[in-house]
Amino acid sequence: MSVKQSYTGPVTTQASDLEQPGVEDLTLADVMHALGDRARLEIVRSLHVDGERQCGSFDLGLSKATRSHHFKVLRESGITNTRIEGTARFVTLREGDLEARFPGLLPAILNAAVADA
């Protein structure tokens, strides 16, 4: 129902977050579906290791249009948060929200992602 509005603090340039589902709206099927793709799984794995990253910093062998698509799927399924800063987009894993909604799920998936490699 709700749309998150996290305060990112005062910045010189305009900064805000892209729309994303509230914690209570996350569904398991949506999350699983979003993660049923190699590229998105790789993005999530990287985000866990590196923390916040700029969208363009991912080299997945895909066009920027396709990359943008994957980031949108991840955000709309509630897995990631996207912060806008200038022309750049910074993506983070919503680890806390996911843990609150589905305790232990993300850690298990991240662990499996290692075993999968």
Next chain:
Amino acid sequence: MSVKQSYTGPVTTQASDLEQPGVEDLTLADVMHALGDRARLEIVRSLHVDGERQCGSFDLGLSKATRSHHFKVLRESGITNTRIEGTARFVTLREGDLEARFPGLLPAILNAAVADA
């Protein structure tokens, strides 16, 4: 690579297993993809609770053709085992195999399935 061939013991009627991927061939993306569907998620949840069940015993509000399709997806992704006995098909979760390949993943998903309900 390998195709599992679990021994189901001597029976009066012919009994065998449908083909399924070997443990080492399971991929995280395939598993996640198979679980990115409400009907299949419900099947998996039920299998965990009830143990082995006959395919026809599931009432998901779907035609038998569609049900058959979902069981096929689950089997081919390595999540379930299907045992043939007469005209019936008995399905089980490959909990041991999944645990060996992706430790902790299935329990976390099953737990999340409860939180999702």
Next chain:
DNA sequence: AGGACTGTTTGACACTCATCGAACAATCAG
């Protein structure tokens, strides 16, 4: 042999998805 029962396969349909190039939008540096 003939039915009854369980499940698969086939063919069809509408819909979704991953992918790309190209056009567009917004911001920043000169």
Next chain:
DNA sequence: CTGATTGTTCGATGAGTGTCAAACAGTCCT
């Protein structure tokens, strides 16, 4: 203002998906 940079959106395309009814295939029972 002009470019350059970063990403999104649009339109297209080919592949895949969930769904069903109908036909088919085994197996069991009488």
